[in-house]
Amino acid sequence: MNEPLSTQPYKGVRDFYPASMAVQQYIFDTWSETAQRFGYERYDASVLEPSALYKAKGAENSEMVNDQTYTFTDRGDREVTLRPEMTPTVARMIAGKARELAWPARWYSIPNLFRYERAQRGRLREHWQLNVDMFGASSLMSDVEIIQLAHQIFLDFGATPDMFEILINNRATMNHAYSALGISSADTVTEITRLNDRKDKISADEYLVALTNITKDESLAQEIKTMIESPDAGDNQVVATLRDLGITNVRIDRSLARGFDYYTGTIFEIKDTHPDNNRSLLGGGRYDNLTSLFGGEPISGIGFGFGDVTMRDFLETHDLLPDNVTHTAPVVAVLPVSTAEHLPAMQLAQQIRETGLSCSVDTTERKIGKKITTAANANVSYIITLGEDEVSSSTYTMKHLESGKDFSGTLSEIIASLSQS
Amino acid sequence: MNEPLSTQPYKGVRDFYPASMAVQQYIFDTWSETAQRFGYERYDASVLEPSALYKAKGAENSEMVNDQTYTFTDRGDREVTLRPEMTPTVARMIAGKARELAWPARWYSIPNLFRYERAQRGRLREHWQLNVDMFGASSLMSDVEIIQLAHQIFLDFGATPDMFEILINNRATMNHAYSALGISSADTVTEITRLNDRKDKISADEYLVALTNITKDESLAQEIKTMIESPDAGDNQVVATLRDLGITNVRIDRSLARGFDYYTGTIFEIKDTHPDNNRSLLGGGRYDNLTSLFGGEPISGIGFGFGDVTMRDFLETHDLLPDNVTHTAPVVAVLPVSTAEHLPAMQLAQQIRETGLSCSVDTTERKIGKKITTAANANVSYIITLGEDEVSSSTYTMKHLESGKDFSGTLSEIIASLSQS
Numbered sequence: 001m002n003e004p005l006s007t008q009p010y011k012g013v014r015d016f017y018p019a020s021m022a023v024q025q026y027i028f029d030t031w032s033e034t035a036q037r038f039g040y041e042r043y044d045a046s047v048l049e050p051s052a053l054y055k056a057k058g059a060e061n062s063e064m065v066n067d068q069t070y071t072f073t074d075r076g077d078r079e080v081t082l083r084p085e086m087t088p089t090v091a092r093m094i095a096g097k098a099r100e101l102a103w104p105a106r107w108y109s110i111p112n113l114f115r116y117e118r119a120q121r122g123r124l125r126e127h128w129q130l131n132v133d134m135f136g137a138s139s140l141m142s143d144v145e146i147i148q149l150a151h152q153i154f155l156d157f158g159a160t161p162d163m164f165e166i167l168i169n170n171r172a173t174m175n176h177a178y179s180a181l182g183i184s185s186a187d188t189v190t191e192i193t194r195l196n197d198r199k200d201k202i203s204a205d206e207y208l209v210a211l212t213n214i215t216k217d218e219s220l221a222q223e224i225k226t227m228i229e230s231p232d233a234g235d236n237q238v239v240a241t242l243r244d245l246g247i248t249n250v251r252i253d254r255s256l257a258r259g260f261d262y263y264t265g266t267i268f269e270i271k272d273t274h275p276d277n278n279r280s281l282l283g284g285g286r287y288d289n290l291t292s293l294f295g296g297e298p299i300s301g302i303g304f305g306f307g308d309v310t311m312r313d314f315l316e317t318h319d320l321l322p323d324n325v326t327h328t329a330p331v332v333a334v335l336p337v338s339t340a341e342h343l344p345a346m347q348l349a350q351q352i353r354e355t356g357l358s359c360s361v362d363t364t365e366r367k368i369g370k371k372i373t374t375a376a377n378a379n380v381s382y383i384i385t386l387g388e389d390e391v392s393s394s395t396y397t398m399k400h401l402e403s404g405k406d407f408s409g410t411l412s413e414i415i416a417s418l419s420q421s
Numbered sequence: 422m423n424e425p426l427s428t429q430p431y432k433g434v435r436d437f438y439p440a441s442m443a444v445q446q447y448i449f450d451t452w453s454e455t456a457q458r459f460g461y462e463r464y465d466a467s468v469l470e471p472s473a474l475y476k477a478k479g480a481e482n483s484e485m486v487n488d489q490t491y492t493f494t495d496r497g498d499r500e501v502t503l504r505p506e507m508t509p510t511v512a513r514m515i516a517g518k519a520r521e522l523a524w525p526a527r528w529y530s531i532p533n534l535f536r537y538e539r540a541q542r543g544r545l546r547e548h549w550q551l552n553v554d555m556f557g558a559s560s561l562m563s564d565v566e567i568i569q570l571a572h573q574i575f576l577d578f579g580a581t582p583d584m585f586e587i588l589i590n591n592r593a594t595m596n597h598a599y600s601a602l603g604i605s606s607a608d609t610v611t612e613i614t615r616l617n618d619r620k621d622k623i624s625a626d627e628y629l630v631a632l633t634n635i636t637k638d639e640s641l642a643q644e645i646k647t648m649i650e651s652p653d654a655g656d657n658q659v660v661a662t663l664r665d666l667g668i669t670n671v672r673i674d675r676s677l678a679r680g681f682d683y684y685t686g687t688i689f690e691i692k693d694t695h696p697d698n699n700r701s702l703l704g705g706g707r708y709d710n711l712t713s714l715f716g717g718e719p720i721s722g723i724g725f726g727f728g729d730v731t732m733r734d735f736l737e738t739h740d741l742l743p744d745n746v747t748h749t750a751p752v753v754a755v756l757p758v759s760t761a762e763h764l765p766a767m768q769l770a771q772q773i774r775e776t777g778l779s780c781s782v783d784t785t786e787r788k789i790g791k792k793i794t795t796a797a798n799a800n801v802s803y804i805i806t807l808g809e810d811e812v813s814s815s816t817y818t819m820k821h822l823e824s825g826k827d828f829s830g831t832l833s834e835i836i837a838s839l840s841q842s
Binding site: 004005006007008009010011013014015016017018021022024025036037038039041042043044045046047048049050052053056070072074075076078080092093095096097102103104106107112114116125126137139141142144145148152241244245293294295296328329330333342343346347350353356357358359360361363364365374377378 | 425426427428429430431432434435436437438439442443445446457458459460462463464465466467468469470471473474477491493495496497499501513514516517518523524525527528533535537546547558560562563565566569573662665666714715716717749750751754763764767768771774777778779780781782784785786795798799
């Protein structure tokens, strides 16, 4: 005999058993409903992408350097990557049908994304992410809409505005501010932006030292730090319009950087305000030049990504997961007393399904008491025990397990009384 | 400037633009509803699996030899495979929680699967597949239930029983039949089974020659051929019970082999009866020993897989796709006449969404006529044009684009008349 195989999944990925999958499905369904209510259409693509998509100048991403992707060479000598993010894919698809699409294009997707991280601190190598993007609209109203949609997702999960906070910045405004301080090199701005992305994780002194290292000018570094930390919101129309729409948990944060180099305008982030989960939940921004990598006219885009793991953490932290989400058992279980009732039980179950109710049949050889216990443990709502008498009379008793309440009669009588109760 | 990047996806995989994604979603939703109506719970896992899962003795699969999988070595020197089928994964998961699960376990999933084929004749390297399995139940009633569920899927898509046919065979019965003919070597039986899997694709003469090559005995080859081609259904209780349940488009086919070596009992296939699409749509069977690869008690399983591409082909061949499946636009579009109405339009749209309707706002700078055309082309159902007068009076006109019918009044008056119409 060979060694038994391991039942563990591949390192850093998750198995979704039914109870966990039900939470996943609840999250995906709620995401979809909110996006669709705003008029966004769902799209999808393969997890396999040509590696060139992530290597093009302008598509690089400081969060996801190439040695953090799953990349391999296929037998046709093509370099292929398991997508680490969805934005390059959606930009590719939008650019590919630019002449046919109606503008603006409002699109969403719920892809799985891969990141090769040395397995540590339980970080995952695969996660799912809601991606919402609008293409072909560059007015500030589209920035507002995207952020309003992100805000609405939280409300649709039952959150209240005190549970989260929207931080907003603007890459173009920041470039002007750097320029006003005499910094004209785009590379220097990129370096400062990447530093800002880590600002929360280092001390004020370390931040100043790092700024000085970048600028080689201690007093300039101090000026930058003062500008970044200035709470003055200035005249940000996105923030003002969000407030006009009744969204008040929003503020400017000039240190907000977001990892992706391709952002060009508004960038934003939503953070959990709970002290136990004080982290970024969702982030996005405007990228004006990504589709031009594919040739043709540039098409402006704005969007965000929201991961399943951070979503779950938020829902758990704020106790927002409905209790019954993990109850995935059928509504009715038909329990034949002996094998003689197996066929009638299968026939009865099929009639029940035809009324639209979900129904399973226990055709094991277990004793009836054990069948009832199994159904109860699985959170079945109603059981019908099927013995000789029930089969010969075609009248049944359906028991509601939680209340113990009975409904007796022909099947249609039971279904009728069920829909009235 | 660099060469523009290609907008094509990786070779052999598909992009799902919204209209195509809507069909995909319709298929997935219908699959889920049928499976759930039978009491099956959804699970999922990562596409990445340890390669060992597909190499273990007993897990091999003649359809999917190892040089047809995407396999690579990760940086931790782990060999990893993009799953080519779901059954080894679900067997792994079931074995991993064998002590905790309630039996029988009724599970379904809609995974994407990968197969490395030399790109030819448009064959795809990635497809999605409904997988439905029951574990821990070995009675023939569970075989019946699984096939009944597969049959129900077709009905739930609007198919009638004349459009498809269920073929049934049994590996154990076939082993007895081979044994009765004096064939006792399991390897010989496997060779004959694999040959039967190709029987449709070769001539009767080629089949007989191949049988003779396997058995080295011309008259035995003829006897096997006669046995295989015998239309005598014998006493198959699965077929008989399906007929008792009103399913009549079912017959025994002794040449039915199915590719997977791990099947041990009932095997089945559903074929399209339409002359333009005369092919296998769905297949499955019972596998009694797969979980024992992981150690512990063996747990019997039976299940099937149904691919998205064959599902689409069937629906298209029989013209079963509802016309409105690809209409993914929101129900209402709010169209501000000028930028002065942008903010009021955003506020109105949000109030419309709060009634549960989907709604988009056109905040582009296009002329109002162009906005109306765009909404109509996108198959929006209702538009509200918002000018100065509408904003100042808070009364609006909502036009049904298809009928040209108008609803005027305050928003709540419009919503009320909408729900009555």
